[in-house]
Amino acid sequence: MVIHPHIPSINDILRDIYIEPSIISKKLASKYGYLPYMVERYIKILGFKDTVDLLNAFEKPLKPVVRTNTLLIDEDTLYERLEQLGFKLERIKWSRESYRVISAPKSPSIGATHEYLKGYYYVHRDSASLVPVKLLMHEFEGDVLDACAAPGGKATYIAQILNNKYEVLANDLVLYRLKSLIGHIARMRIKNIVVTWSDARKLPILIDKRYDRVLLDVPCSGEGTIMFDQGRKTRTSLKDLARIVRREIEILLSGIDMLTKNGVLAYVTCSIAPEENEYVVAKVLEMRDDIEIVKPPVKLFDWSPWLKSYLGINFPNEFKYCIRIWPHIHSMIGLTTCLLRRIK
Structure with a gap:
Protein backbone atom coordinates (compact mmCIF):
# COMPACT_ATOMS: atom_id res chain seq x y z
CA MET A 1 0.00 0.00 0.00
CA GLY A 47 -27.05 16.93 25.81
CA PHE A 48 -29.00 14.54 28.04
CA LYS A 49 -32.49 14.85 26.51
CA ASP A 50 -31.39 14.37 22.90
CA THR A 51 -29.16 11.49 23.98
CA VAL A 52 -32.17 9.69 25.40
CA ASP A 53 -34.06 10.44 22.18
CA LEU A 54 -31.15 8.99 20.17
CA LEU A 55 -30.97 5.84 22.30
CA ASN A 56 -34.72 5.36 21.93
CA ALA A 57 -34.48 5.88 18.16
CA PHE A 58 -31.94 3.06 17.98
CA GLU A 59 -34.55 0.76 19.55
CA LYS A 60 -37.01 1.30 16.69
CA PRO A 61 -36.78 -0.64 13.40
CA LEU A 62 -36.65 1.29 10.14
CA LYS A 63 -38.63 0.55 6.99
CA PRO A 64 -36.65 -0.74 3.98
CA VAL A 65 -36.37 1.37 0.84
CA VAL A 66 -36.91 0.23 -2.74
CA ARG A 67 -34.83 2.02 -5.39
CA THR A 68 -36.22 1.54 -8.88
CA ASN A 69 -33.73 0.28 -11.46
CA THR A 70 -34.71 2.81 -14.10
CA LEU A 71 -32.51 1.00 -16.62
CA LEU A 72 -35.22 -1.69 -16.79
CA ILE A 73 -38.49 -0.14 -15.56
CA ASP A 74 -39.91 3.27 -14.72
CA GLU A 75 -40.72 4.12 -11.12
CA ASP A 76 -44.48 4.52 -11.64
CA THR A 77 -44.83 1.08 -13.24
CA LEU A 78 -42.83 -0.52 -10.43
CA TYR A 79 -45.01 1.27 -7.86
CA GLU A 80 -48.16 -0.14 -9.47
CA ARG A 81 -46.80 -3.69 -9.65
CA LEU A 82 -45.67 -3.75 -6.03
CA GLU A 83 -48.94 -2.21 -4.85
CA GLN A 84 -50.80 -4.98 -6.68
CA LEU A 85 -48.75 -7.50 -4.69
CA GLY A 86 -49.92 -5.91 -1.44
CA PHE A 87 -47.04 -3.59 -0.62
CA LYS A 88 -47.83 -0.10 0.61
CA LEU A 89 -45.19 2.34 -0.60
CA GLU A 90 -44.35 5.95 0.16
CA ARG A 91 -42.30 7.94 -2.33
CA ILE A 92 -39.20 9.59 -0.92
CA LYS A 93 -39.59 13.28 -1.77
CA TRP A 94 -35.92 13.94 -2.58
CA SER A 95 -35.38 10.71 -4.55
CA ARG A 96 -38.13 10.25 -7.11
CA GLU A 97 -37.14 6.70 -8.07
CA SER A 98 -37.20 5.47 -4.46
CA TYR A 99 -39.97 4.32 -2.13
CA ARG A 100 -40.16 3.48 1.56
CA VAL A 101 -41.98 0.20 2.22
CA ILE A 102 -44.64 1.20 4.77
CA SER A 103 -46.25 -2.24 4.98
CA ALA A 104 -45.88 -5.60 3.27
CA PRO A 105 -47.98 -8.74 2.71
CA LYS A 106 -47.14 -11.97 4.52
CA SER A 107 -45.76 -13.28 1.26
CA PRO A 108 -43.72 -12.57 -0.78
CA SER A 109 -41.08 -10.55 1.09
CA ILE A 110 -39.75 -7.41 -0.60
CA GLY A 111 -36.58 -9.29 -1.53
CA ALA A 112 -38.33 -12.29 -3.06
CA THR A 113 -40.78 -10.90 -5.62
CA HIS A 114 -40.55 -11.71 -9.32
CA GLU A 115 -39.86 -8.02 -9.87
CA TYR A 116 -36.86 -8.18 -7.53
CA LEU A 117 -35.49 -11.30 -9.20
CA LYS A 118 -35.86 -9.62 -12.59
CA GLY A 119 -33.65 -6.79 -11.34
CA TYR A 120 -36.31 -4.10 -11.34
CA TYR A 121 -35.19 -2.67 -7.99
CA TYR A 122 -32.59 -2.69 -5.23
CA VAL A 123 -33.57 -2.98 -1.57
CA HIS A 124 -31.74 -0.57 0.74
CA ARG A 125 -32.03 -0.94 4.51
CA ASP A 126 -32.73 2.79 4.63
Missing part, protein backbone atom coordinates in the same frame (compact mmCIF):
# COMPACT_ATOMS: atom_id res chain seq x y z
CA VAL A 2 1.01 3.64 -0.37
CA ILE A 3 2.88 4.85 2.73
CA HIS A 4 1.93 8.34 3.82
CA PRO A 5 4.12 10.14 6.37
CA HIS A 6 2.77 11.50 9.63
CA ILE A 7 -0.20 9.14 9.96
CA PRO A 8 -0.92 9.16 13.70
CA SER A 9 -0.22 5.93 15.57
CA ILE A 10 -3.00 3.98 17.27
CA ASN A 11 -1.71 5.18 20.65
CA ASP A 12 -1.71 8.80 19.45
CA ILE A 13 -5.29 8.42 18.24
CA LEU A 14 -6.30 6.70 21.47
CA ARG A 15 -4.95 9.64 23.48
CA ASP A 16 -6.87 12.08 21.28
CA ILE A 17 -10.20 10.26 21.54
CA TYR A 18 -10.06 9.02 25.13
CA ILE A 19 -13.21 9.91 27.05
CA GLU A 20 -13.96 9.26 30.73
CA PRO A 21 -17.56 8.20 31.36
CA SER A 22 -19.51 10.02 34.06
CA ILE A 23 -21.81 8.37 36.58
CA ILE A 24 -24.84 9.53 34.55
CA SER A 25 -23.52 8.05 31.32
CA LYS A 26 -22.67 4.77 33.08
CA LYS A 27 -26.23 4.48 34.40
CA LEU A 28 -27.74 5.30 31.02
CA ALA A 29 -25.35 2.90 29.29
CA SER A 30 -26.37 0.14 31.69
CA LYS A 31 -30.06 0.79 31.06
CA TYR A 32 -29.77 0.66 27.25
CA GLY A 33 -26.89 -1.83 27.02
CA TYR A 34 -24.09 0.39 25.63
CA LEU A 35 -20.41 0.82 26.37
CA PRO A 36 -20.28 3.82 28.74
CA TYR A 37 -17.85 5.88 26.61
CA MET A 38 -20.39 5.90 23.77
CA VAL A 39 -23.17 7.34 25.90
CA GLU A 40 -20.79 9.87 27.47
CA ARG A 41 -19.90 11.01 23.95
CA TYR A 42 -23.56 11.39 22.99
CA ILE A 43 -24.21 13.50 26.09
CA LYS A 44 -21.24 15.77 25.32
CA ILE A 45 -22.46 16.29 21.75
CA LEU A 46 -26.24 16.34 22.16
CA SER A 127 -32.81 5.90 2.45
CA ALA A 128 -29.71 7.56 3.99
CA SER A 129 -27.36 5.59 1.72
CA LEU A 130 -28.86 7.35 -1.30
CA VAL A 131 -27.62 10.74 -0.12
CA PRO A 132 -23.87 10.55 -0.91
CA VAL A 133 -24.54 9.14 -4.38
CA LYS A 134 -27.03 11.87 -5.26
CA LEU A 135 -24.59 14.58 -4.10
CA LEU A 136 -21.49 13.10 -5.72
CA MET A 137 -23.21 12.40 -9.04
CA HIS A 138 -25.20 15.64 -9.30
CA GLU A 139 -24.99 16.79 -12.95
CA PHE A 140 -21.92 14.59 -13.54
CA GLU A 141 -21.08 12.28 -16.41
CA GLY A 142 -17.84 10.33 -16.50
CA ASP A 143 -15.96 7.41 -14.97
CA VAL A 144 -16.34 6.77 -11.24
CA LEU A 145 -14.41 4.79 -8.63
CA ASP A 146 -16.35 3.18 -5.79
CA ALA A 147 -13.40 2.05 -3.69
CA CYS A 148 -15.31 0.11 -1.00
CA ALA A 149 -18.27 -0.94 -3.09
CA ALA A 150 -19.78 -4.18 -1.79
CA PRO A 151 -22.54 -5.24 -1.45
CA GLY A 152 -23.39 -2.83 -4.26
CA GLY A 153 -26.19 -0.44 -3.36
CA LYS A 154 -24.20 2.68 -4.18
CA ALA A 155 -22.25 1.23 -7.13
CA THR A 156 -25.40 0.04 -8.90
CA TYR A 157 -27.05 3.40 -8.21
CA ILE A 158 -24.10 5.23 -9.77
CA ALA A 159 -24.24 2.95 -12.83
CA GLN A 160 -27.96 3.59 -13.11
CA ILE A 161 -27.49 7.38 -12.95
CA LEU A 162 -24.88 7.07 -15.71
CA ASN A 163 -27.42 5.12 -17.78
CA ASN A 164 -25.01 2.20 -18.31
CA LYS A 165 -22.46 4.57 -19.87
CA TYR A 166 -18.91 5.33 -18.78
CA GLU A 167 -17.07 3.06 -16.35
CA VAL A 168 -17.78 2.37 -12.71
CA LEU A 169 -14.86 0.62 -11.04
CA ALA A 170 -16.32 -1.19 -8.04
CA ASN A 171 -13.66 -2.43 -5.65
CA ASP A 172 -13.83 -4.28 -2.35
CA LEU A 173 -11.62 -6.44 -0.16
CA VAL A 174 -14.18 -8.80 1.42
CA LEU A 175 -14.88 -11.74 -0.85
CA TYR A 176 -18.32 -12.74 0.42
CA ARG A 177 -19.46 -9.14 0.00
CA LEU A 178 -18.02 -9.09 -3.52
CA LYS A 179 -20.19 -12.11 -4.34
CA SER A 180 -23.24 -10.04 -3.35
CA LEU A 181 -22.05 -7.14 -5.50
CA ILE A 182 -21.57 -9.36 -8.54
CA GLY A 183 -24.97 -10.94 -7.94
CA HIS A 184 -26.70 -7.56 -7.92
CA ILE A 185 -24.87 -6.45 -11.08
CA ALA A 186 -26.04 -9.58 -12.90
CA ARG A 187 -29.58 -9.46 -11.50
CA MET A 188 -30.03 -5.78 -12.43
CA ARG A 189 -28.41 -6.31 -15.85
CA ILE A 190 -25.88 -3.52 -15.39
CA LYS A 191 -23.23 -3.32 -18.11
CA ASN A 192 -20.76 -0.64 -17.05
CA ILE A 193 -19.39 -1.90 -13.73
CA VAL A 194 -15.92 -3.42 -13.54
CA VAL A 195 -15.28 -5.35 -10.29
CA THR A 196 -11.87 -5.56 -8.60
CA TRP A 197 -10.72 -7.30 -5.42
CA SER A 198 -8.20 -5.27 -3.46
CA ASP A 199 -7.50 -3.37 -0.28
CA ALA A 200 -8.58 0.19 -1.11
CA ARG A 201 -5.29 1.43 0.34
CA LYS A 202 -3.40 -0.33 -2.45
CA LEU A 203 -5.37 1.10 -5.38
CA PRO A 204 -3.03 4.06 -6.12
CA ILE A 205 -0.15 1.68 -6.88
CA LEU A 206 -2.26 -0.99 -8.60
CA ILE A 207 -4.26 1.27 -10.93
CA ASP A 208 -2.71 3.96 -13.13
CA LYS A 209 -6.02 5.63 -13.90
CA ARG A 210 -7.33 8.57 -11.85
CA TYR A 211 -11.00 9.54 -11.49
CA ASP A 212 -13.08 12.72 -11.49
CA ARG A 213 -15.41 11.16 -8.91
CA VAL A 214 -14.51 8.79 -6.07
CA LEU A 215 -16.98 7.29 -3.59
CA LEU A 216 -15.36 6.21 -0.35
CA ASP A 217 -17.85 4.46 1.93
CA VAL A 218 -15.16 3.30 4.32
CA PRO A 219 -15.31 0.22 6.58
CA CYS A 220 -16.31 1.65 9.94
CA SER A 221 -17.74 0.78 13.34
CA GLY A 222 -21.29 0.90 11.94
CA GLU A 223 -22.37 2.85 15.01
CA GLY A 224 -25.16 4.51 13.05
CA THR A 225 -26.84 1.18 12.32
CA ILE A 226 -27.51 -0.07 15.85
CA MET A 227 -31.22 -0.43 15.04
CA PHE A 228 -30.23 -3.24 12.64
CA ASP A 229 -27.49 -4.77 14.79
CA GLN A 230 -27.83 -4.36 18.55
CA GLY A 231 -24.41 -5.96 19.01
CA ARG A 232 -22.82 -2.70 17.88
CA LYS A 233 -23.72 -1.23 21.27
CA THR A 234 -20.78 -3.09 22.81
CA ARG A 235 -18.63 -4.33 19.92
CA THR A 236 -16.14 -1.48 19.56
CA SER A 237 -13.85 -0.64 22.47
CA LEU A 238 -11.93 2.64 22.41
CA LYS A 239 -8.81 0.75 21.33
CA ASP A 240 -10.77 -0.97 18.55
CA LEU A 241 -12.10 2.43 17.53
CA ALA A 242 -8.57 3.84 17.36
CA ARG A 243 -7.56 1.01 15.00
CA ILE A 244 -10.61 1.68 12.80
CA VAL A 245 -9.83 5.43 12.73
CA ARG A 246 -6.24 4.83 11.63
CA ARG A 247 -7.43 2.58 8.81
CA GLU A 248 -10.00 5.19 7.76
CA ILE A 249 -7.27 7.85 7.58
CA GLU A 250 -5.15 5.53 5.41
CA ILE A 251 -8.07 4.73 3.10
CA LEU A 252 -9.03 8.40 2.75
CA LEU A 253 -5.45 9.36 1.88
CA SER A 254 -5.38 6.68 -0.81
CA GLY A 255 -8.81 7.73 -2.08
CA ILE A 256 -7.54 11.28 -2.56
CA ASP A 257 -4.55 9.88 -4.46
CA MET A 258 -7.03 8.31 -6.89
CA LEU A 259 -8.54 11.72 -7.78
CA THR A 260 -7.74 13.85 -10.79
CA LYS A 261 -7.11 17.55 -10.26
CA ASN A 262 -10.52 19.14 -9.52
CA GLY A 263 -11.95 15.67 -8.90
CA VAL A 264 -14.42 15.24 -6.05
CA LEU A 265 -14.49 12.52 -3.40
CA ALA A 266 -17.38 11.64 -1.09
CA TYR A 267 -16.15 10.40 2.28
CA VAL A 268 -18.94 8.35 3.86
CA THR A 269 -19.45 6.37 7.06
CA CYS A 270 -22.50 4.74 8.59
CA SER A 271 -21.20 5.90 11.96
CA ILE A 272 -22.20 8.88 14.10
CA ALA A 273 -18.86 8.79 15.95
CA PRO A 274 -16.95 12.07 15.49
CA GLU A 275 -13.74 10.07 15.83
CA GLU A 276 -14.52 8.41 12.48
CA ASN A 277 -15.72 11.55 10.75
CA GLU A 278 -14.64 14.99 11.96
CA TYR A 279 -11.41 13.67 13.46
CA VAL A 280 -10.45 11.64 10.37
CA VAL A 281 -11.06 14.44 7.88
CA ALA A 282 -9.41 17.05 10.14
CA LYS A 283 -6.27 14.89 10.39
CA VAL A 284 -6.15 14.40 6.62
CA LEU A 285 -6.59 18.14 6.04
CA GLU A 286 -3.61 18.71 8.34
CA MET A 287 -1.52 16.23 6.35
CA ARG A 288 -2.33 17.50 2.84
CA ASP A 289 -2.51 20.87 1.14
CA ASP A 290 -4.13 19.62 -2.06
CA ILE A 291 -7.74 19.21 -0.92
CA GLU A 292 -10.63 21.39 0.14
CA ILE A 293 -14.13 20.78 1.47
CA VAL A 294 -16.91 21.24 -1.09
CA LYS A 295 -20.36 22.61 -0.35
CA PRO A 296 -23.08 20.09 -1.38
CA PRO A 297 -24.47 20.98 -4.83
CA VAL A 298 -28.09 20.54 -3.71
CA LYS A 299 -30.03 20.53 -0.44
CA LEU A 300 -32.04 17.30 -0.37
CA PHE A 301 -33.52 17.86 3.10
CA ASP A 302 -32.69 19.62 6.36
CA TRP A 303 -29.67 17.56 7.45
CA SER A 304 -27.36 18.50 10.32
CA PRO A 305 -23.82 19.89 9.91
CA TRP A 306 -20.63 18.34 11.26
CA LEU A 307 -19.44 19.34 14.72
CA LYS A 308 -17.52 22.55 15.37
CA SER A 309 -15.43 20.95 18.12
CA TYR A 310 -15.07 17.76 20.13
CA LEU A 311 -12.96 16.83 23.18
CA GLY A 312 -11.12 20.15 22.99
CA ILE A 313 -10.33 19.78 19.26
CA ASN A 314 -11.60 22.65 17.11
CA PHE A 315 -12.55 21.68 13.59
CA PRO A 316 -12.41 23.76 10.35
CA ASN A 317 -15.29 26.16 9.77
CA GLU A 318 -15.92 24.41 6.43
CA PHE A 319 -17.23 21.39 8.34
CA LYS A 320 -20.55 23.21 8.30
CA TYR A 321 -20.83 21.95 4.70
CA CYS A 322 -20.43 18.29 5.74
CA ILE A 323 -23.54 16.23 6.49
CA ARG A 324 -24.72 14.41 9.59
CA ILE A 325 -27.87 12.31 9.58
CA TRP A 326 -29.13 11.54 13.10
CA PRO A 327 -31.62 8.68 13.73
CA HIS A 328 -33.62 10.68 16.30
CA ILE A 329 -33.83 13.79 14.10
CA HIS A 330 -34.11 12.44 10.56
CA SER A 331 -35.66 8.99 11.16
CA MET A 332 -32.87 7.30 9.20
CA ILE A 333 -29.71 5.42 10.10
CA GLY A 334 -26.83 7.49 11.41
CA LEU A 335 -24.76 8.40 8.37
CA THR A 336 -22.20 11.09 7.56
CA THR A 337 -20.88 12.50 4.29
CA CYS A 338 -18.23 15.04 3.42
CA LEU A 339 -17.32 16.13 -0.12
CA LEU A 340 -13.65 16.86 -0.80
CA ARG A 341 -12.12 18.35 -3.96
CA ARG A 342 -8.52 17.83 -5.04
CA ILE A 343 -7.19 21.26 -5.95
CA LYS A 344 -3.71 20.34 -7.23
